[in-house]
Amino acid sequence: MDQRLRIENLKNEYSKIVEADKEKYMRSLGNDVASPQSGPKKYWSAMKKLLKNGLTSIIPPLLHNGTFITDAIDKSNIFNNYFKKQCQIIDTPSTIPENVEMFTDLIMNEVNFSENDILSHIVKLNINKAHGHDGISVRIIKMCGESLSKPLYIIFKNCISKGYYPKKWKKANVLPIHKKNEKNLISNYRPVSLLPIIGKMFEKVIFDNLYCYIFQNNFISDKQSGYRRGDSTVKQLISITHEIYKSFDSKHDVRAVFLDISKAFDRVWHEGLIYKLKRIGIEGEMLNILVSFLSERKQRVIIDGQYSEWVDIKAGVPQGSILGPLLFLLYIDDIISEVDSDIRIFADDTFIFTIADENSSVRLDRDLEKINSWAIKWKMLFNPDITKQAVEVIFSNKRHNQNFAPLNFNNIPVKTVSETKHLGMVLDAKMFLSHT
Numbered sequence: 001m002d003q004r005l006r007i008e009n010l011k012n013e014y015s016k017i018v019e020a021d022k023e024k025y026m027r028s029l030g031n032d033v034a035s036p037q038s039g040p041k042k043y044w045s046a047m048k049k050l051l052k053n054g055l056t057s058i059i060p061p062l063l064h065n066g067t068f069i070t071d072a073i074d075k076s077n078i079f080n081n082y083f084k085k086q087c088q089i090i091d092t093p094s095t096i097p098e099n100v101e102m103f104t105d106l107i108m109n110e111v112n113f114s115e116n117d118i119l120s121h122i123v124k125l126n127i128n129k130a131h132g133h134d135g136i137s138v139r140i141i142k143m144c145g146e147s148l149s150k151p152l153y154i155i156f157k158n159c160i161s162k163g164y165y166p167k168k169w170k171k172a173n174v175l176p177i178h179k180k181n182e183k184n185l186i187s188n189y190r191p192v193s194l195l196p197i198i199g200k201m202f203e204k205v206i207f208d209n210l211y212c213y214i215f216q217n218n219f220i221s222d223k224q225s226g227y228r229r230g231d232s233t234v235k236q237l238i239s240i241t242h243e244i245y246k247s248f249d250s251k252h253d254v255r256a257v258f259l260d261i262s263k264a265f266d267r268v269w270h271e272g273l274i275y276k277l278k279r280i281g282i283e284g285e286m287l288n289i290l291v292s293f294l295s296e297r298k299q300r301v302i303i304d305g306q307y308s309e310w311v312d313i314k315a316g317v318p319q320g321s322i323l324g325p326l327l328f329l330l331y332i333d334d335i336i337s338e339v340d341s342d343i344r345i346f347a348d349d350t351f352i353f354t355i356a357d358e359n360s361s362v363r364l365d366r367d368l369e370k371i372n373s374w375a376i377k378w379k380m381l382f383n384p385d386i387t388k389q390a391v392e393v394i395f396s397n398k399r400h401n402q403n404f405a406p407l408n409f410n411n412i413p414v415k416t417v418s419e420t421k422h423l424g425m426v427l428d429a430k431m432f433l434s435h436t
Contacts, residue, residue, distance in 0.1 A: 029046045030046075032045075032046035033046050059075055059176060059183070059303050059304075060183050060184050061184060062075055062078060062184055062185075062186060063184045063185060064078050064186070068184070072303045072304040072305070072306035073306045073307075073308070075303050075306075076300070076301040076302060076303045076306055076307060076308035077301070077308040077309065078186060079174075079176045079186055079189070079191075079301040079303070079308070080174070080299070080300060080301040080308035080309070080311055081311075082186045082187075083174060083176075083191045083266070083299070083301065084299075084311045084312075084313065086191075086263045086266040086267070086316075087266045087267070087313045087314060087315045087316045088267070088314065088315055089267070089269050089314065089315045089379050090267060090269075090379040090380065090381050091379075092376045092377070092379050094376060094377045094378070094379060096271050096272065096275050097275070100275065100278045100279055101279060102278075102279055102281070103219070103279045103280050103281075104217065104219075104279075104280055104281050105281075106213075106217060106280075106281045107281045107283060107284075108209070108210075108213045108281055108282050108283070108286050109282075109283045109284025109285055109286055109287070110209075110284065110285050110286065111160045111205065111206055111209050111285055111286055111289065112209060113153075113156070113205045113208070113209070114153070115149045115150055115153045116149075117205065117208070118148075118149045118152050118153055118156070118201065118205070119145070119146055119149040121201050121204050121205070122141060122142060122145060122148060122149065122201070123142075123145075125138045125141060125142055125197070125201075126138065127139050127142060129197075130194050131194070131196065131197050132171070132172065132173055132194050132195045132196035132197065132199070133171055133172075133173050133194075133196065133300075134168065134196045134198075136196065136197055136198060137197070138197055141197055141198070152198070152201065156202055156205055159202070159289070160285050160289050161285065163285065163288025163289055163291070163292055164289075164292055165202070165289055165292035165293040166199070167296060167298075168196065168199075169195065169196050169198065169199025169202065170195075170199070170293070170296060170297045170298065171195075171196075171297075171298045171299070171300075171310065172193035172194060172195050172297070172298070172299045172300075172318055172320070173193070173194040173299075173300060173301075173302045173307075174191045174192065174193055174194070174299045174300065174301045174302070175191070175192050175194060175301075175302065176189040176190075176191060176301065176303070177189060177190050177191070177192050190319065191266075191299075191301075191319060192319050192320045193299065193318040193319055193320035193321060194302075194320060195318065195320060195321055200321070200322055203293075203321060203322040203323045204322050206286075206289060206290070206293070206323060207322050207323050207326060209286065210282075210286065210290075210323070210326060211326060213282075214280070214326070214330065215228065215229075217280075219280045219330065219333070220329050220330060220333045221333055221336045223336055223343055223344055223345060224329055224332075224333060224336070224345045224346075225344070225345070225346045226325070226329060226345065226346045226347030226348075226349075227325040227326065227328075227329055227347060228329070233346060233423040233424060236344055236346050236423060237422075237423055237425055239344065240344060240351070240353075240422075240427075241431065243342065243353070244256075244353075244395050244431055245431065247355060247395075248395075248396075248397050248431075252355045252356065252357075253355075253356035253394055253395060253396040253398065253401070253402065254353050254354070254355065254356060254394070254395040254396075255353065255354055255355075255356045255360050255364060255392060255393075255394050255395075255404065256351060256352070256353035256392065256393050256394075256395060257351070257352050257353070257364060257368065257390055257391070257392045257407065257409070257414060258349075258350075258351050258390065258391050258392075258393070258420055258422060259349075259350040259351070259352070259371065259382050259383060259390050259409070260348065260349060260350070260382070260383060260388070261332070261348040261350070261375075261380055261381065261382055262380075262381045262382065262383070262388070263381070264328070264332070264347070264348035264380065265316055265317055265318075265319050265324065265328055265348070266315065266316040266319075267315055267316055267379070267380060267381065268315060268316050268317050268327070268328060268331050269315060269378060269379040269380075270294045270295070270314075270315060272331065272378050272379065273294070273317075273327060273330070273331050274287070274290070274291055274294070276330055276331060276334070277290060277330070280330075290323075290327075293323060294317075294327075296312070297312070297313040297318065298310045298311065298312055298313065299311060299313055299318075325347070328347070328348075329347075331378070332345070332348070332378075332380075334374075335350070335371060335374050338367075338370045338371060338373075338374050339352055339367040339370055339371065340363060340366070340367060341353060341354040341363060341364060341367045342354065346423055349422065349423065350371070350382075351422065352364070352367055352368075352371075356394060356396070356402060356404065360404065361404050361405040361407065364407055365407055365408065368390075368407060368408070368409040368414070371409075372409065372410050375410075382409070382410060383409060383410060383412065389409070389412050389413065389414065389415050390407075390409045390410075390412070390414045390415070391414065391415045391416070391417050391420050392407060392414050392415070392416045392417070393416075393417060393418070393419065393420055393427060393429055394416070394429060395427075395429055395430075395431055396429060396430070397430060397431070401429075
């Protein structure tokens with residue numbers, strides 16, 4: 001029998017089995033609801049499962065240009081256009097230097113892995129994770145198991161040798177995730193990308209090599225706590241509070257300024273990122289596959305099973321990918337060397353602090369100017385308007401606080417507050433911590 005015809009017959013047979021089992025399952029739930037013998041627990045369990053497919057949209061009507069949008073396709077297109085606009089390179093005069101300023105004599109030019117590595121990734125896959133636009137679920141991949149490791153090994157090896165990251169694996173279904181405040185405003189949502197599972201396995205192979213190289217050679221500062229093994233928000237909060245209490249013990253107050261990069265993941269400048277990869281010795285196969293991974297990305301938004309059109313993405317690293325966070329950390333890490341004040345970063349949340357003395361305003365203003373210059377150089381944007389201005393907290397256990405000259409950042413006044421939320425905790429000026 002012709003191979004294509006055989007596959008088509010198997011596909012049809014599989015579809016019939018799925019439909020028959022689905023009908024059997026729904027009939028069973030209906031019987032549980034209708035049966036007088038069903039107890040309350042069993043009744044409501046079956047009822048919830050029956051009603052699951054009829055739930056209302058998680059995205060309420062959107063207020064767009066003065067009109068409420070209710071249609072799912074219209075919503076998805078509005079979100080997609082909004083997210084696409086966030087993935088734009090910030091227009092600054094900076095350019096990439098002609099000659100790469102190397103940070104090391106080390107070189108990483110290969111991606112090494114084995115069939116067993118791929119099998120290990122398959123075994124560790126979580127069947128509850130959503131799949132991408134290709135429709136290949138984690139469950140199907142795990143069912144195939146060991147039989148997939150050899151062909152995937154061959155495919156991955158060929159892709160790496162040719163420096164080609166397949167375009168289908170760079171296409172993302174995007175889910176709008178609500179952040180805070182009103183749910184009917186698109187600006188209160190962030191995008192999370194659902195990528196093909198096979199593509200994410202390929203990412204994991206590349207990630208394992210790159211992560212080891214970067215952290216074994218300390219190319220990312222330990223003052224950055226985001227997305228790294230063995231570190232966490234808790235560790236950074238402990239580090240911050242330790243430094244502040246240590247200053248209290250020395251009879252000193254602490255001035256701290258909290259900053260946030262606007263749309264940080266979405267605005268990573270690809271040329272700048274590639275330059276920074278070269279600076280730490282990334283070349284050859286590894287550099288080529290990363291360049292391909294970043295280029296020609298596409299996305300569409302899905303809401304209530306309805307899709308927007310595909311659009312091209314010119315900047316940023318995908319939120320929801322495996323490589324994205326690591327590449328982002330590398331991109332922003334050199335901001336740490338720009339400042340003289342102490343600094344802590346968790347992903348894109350930046351926090352600088354210094355002893356409060358007669359020269360602290362000068363030091364902080366100088367550091368804030370350096371951070372702003374770094375942002376211009378690398379086409380990023382901090383606190384773009386007065387509604388999202390940087391904030392300062394003066395940490396003190398004294399009865400009367402000192403007065404200091406006001407600070408400015410990006411031509412916007414830094415707002416002095418008595419407390420601020422950082423990494424899920426409210427940091428009070430007296431250092432009474434509370435969880436939010």
